[in-house]
Amino acid sequence: MEEYNLVYLLEGKVYINLTNSCTNNCVFCIRDIKDDVVGANLFLNTENVKAEDVIEQLEAMHDKLSSEIVFCGYGEPMLKLDVIKQVAKYIKEKYPNTILRVNTNGHANLVYKRNVLPELKGLIDKFSVSLNGETEEVYNRISQPNLSYSYEAVKDFIREAVKEGFDTTATIVTNYKGYDVDMPKCIEITKELGAKFRERPWIENGY
Ligand code: SF4
Numbered sequence: 001m002e003e004y005n006l007v008y009l010l011e012g013k014v015y016i017n018l019t020n021s022c023t024n025n026c027v028f029c030i031r032d033i034k035d036d037v038v039g040a041n042l043f044l045n046t047e048n049v050k051a052e053d054v055i056e057q058l059e060a061m062h063d064k065l066s067s068e069i070v071f072c073g074y075g076e077p078m079l080k081l082d083v084i085k086q087v088a089k090y091i092k093e094k095y096p097n098t099i100l101r102v103n104t105n106g107h108a109n110l111v112y113k114r115n116v117l118p119e120l121k122g123l124i125d126k127f128s129v130s131l132n133g134e135t136e137e138v139y140n141r142i143s144q145p146n147l148s149y150s151y152e153a154v155k156d157f158i159r160e161a162v163k164e165g166f167d168t169t170a171t172i173v174t175n176y177k178g179y180d181v182d183m184p185k186c187i188e189i190t191k192e193l194g195a196k197f198r199e200r201p202w203i204e205n206g207y
Pocket of ligand 1: 023031105
């Protein structure tokens with residue numbers, strides 16, 4: 001594979017970029033705004049990403065591997081579930097102390113029409129899930145999802161991830177122009193779902 005942007009470094013942490021596809025089209029998505037995250041060009045020439053290619057790029061920077069590796073790029077990583085599983089299995093076997101996190105829009109169970117979380121036990125440690133709003137109306141305005149019932153699916157995903165024992169955080173992007181959410185309500189919803197909460201400040205160079 002020609003391009004070397006399946007794996008990139010951001011503030012000393014290794015990130016894995018598996019796809020440019022997503023079931024959301026968020027108003028603040030940097031896919032539509034610029035073509036790099038802090039200098040890394042994350043546009044892929046192909047959606048046919050293979051685990052071997054990711055592993056090859058990981059090993060090429062093995063001296064830089066961080067204690068936590070994150071699946072997060074210009075798209076929704078869980079759309080490449082099989083690749084996540086293969087790469088995570090490799091990392092866990094070869095670098096067993098590495099913590100693996102997936103930053104996700106939380107649509108996976110809706111997309112695959114099954115609960116995929118049990119399949120990721122022992123492979124993924126943490127999920128960071130974009131809650132994006134306090135109601136379906138706010139969520140739809142901000143995330144512009146392709147699929148019906150996405151907001152409920154996101155909340156179900158968070159609830160299920162907590163139940164399955166994953167370290168789960170619901171996130172809200174802040175500081176984006178025209179983006180107005182009821183933060184106390186989002187915190188309350190997150191608490192009800194049993195997850196941790198985190199604000200992700202939107203920054204020009206990526207988030
Ligand atoms: S979920 Fe992430 S990748 Fe998908 S549109 Fe929103 S910001 Fe972009």
